[in-house]
Amino acid sequence: MLIHPWDAARDAGEWQTWLAATDRFGILAVNNVDPAAAPLLVPTHFTPVDEQLVLHLARPNPVWPHLEAAVEVSLAVTGDQAYVPGYWRARADVPEEQGVPTSYYTSVRFVCRPEIIDEPDAKAAILAAQLADLQPEGRHVDADADPYARMLPTIRGIRLTVLRVEAKFKYDDDKPAEHRQHVAEQLEGRDQRSDVAAAVQRRRRLAEVGDRRTHRGGR
Template sequence: MLIHPWDSAVNDYEWQEWLSHAEKFGVLMVNNVDVDLAPIAVPTHFTLKSDQILMHLARPNPVWQHIEAASQIRLVVIGDYAYIPNYWRAKDGDPTELGVPTSYYATVQFICQPEIVDDPQGKVDILNEQFADVQPEGGHATVDVNSAPYGPMLPGIRGLKLHIISADAKFKYDDAKPEEFRERVSEELHARNRRLDPGVARQQKRRLGLIGLWRNN
């Protein structure tokens, strides 16, 4: 993806911190074994653990043959997004209709080496990691190879470990614009208060405090 210098993460901690507070749901992208057909896309929850991404998918999922043939696959995560209308982005002194609209969003794209997990205990370990991540309050039965309800269901899933090769992060919030401009758009987002607007405004404010006035050195 295109990442302008002003849209890039300042370091790995920035995207890791953002992801720790985001819903860990993304799209797994895999090359089709038939090169004449489109890539395979699978929406799924996942768990980020150190330099690995953990997930599980149903065994009948048609994506498996493509994963088995792939040396690398991509996971795309996106959040804190909003449409920014043209009349918010007009230059000072210009008629508002001359502004140019854009989209704000945060995204991380991982390139990974896949490892399929079919060992029952390996699948249990992945499920336990995912429960601890997405349902930390508990309230679920013990996940064990020999115990219901999950033990008998294990043959119906396959685990997947994605070994992270690289991670590209983008925070697109007009950081190349003047500080006053970004402050004004943040206020507009709070006032509109539609869908993900509050989170988008927080991200823009956070980036403003982190970067301040962008200087192209």
């Protein structure tokens, strides 16, 4: 994805902190074995484990032959998004109707090497890791006991070894600080869908990144 210098994560810790506070639900993108056909997109929960992401899918899922042929796949997570009207973004020296609208969002893309897991104990380990991550309150069913043990053959596990990560925080960080404060206030006032979450990211980035004009020596 396009990442301008002002949209980039400050370091790996920034996107890791964001991901830890976000529902681990993304889109797994796999190239189609037919180059003339569209890639396959699979919405799925996943769990980070060391340098890997683990997940499971139903055996009838049509992605399997494409995943078996894939050398690399992508898994992308996007959140804290908001539509920003143009009249909120107009410069002070032009009419509001000349402002250009945009979208705010955070997105993390993992490029990974996939491995399909069919061995029962290894699949059970993936399920255990996902339950611990996504259902931390407990009340789990042991994968070795019914009904999970009986259902285990109906799924396949996936380990994605992370090769590289792209992270984008698109919140107009190239704009003056007062402009960014203004749009954050507008988002909080509108308070629709994930407006407030986008405003939180905007204010956090302003506090941590500051005004880029100051970084450029006031130019």
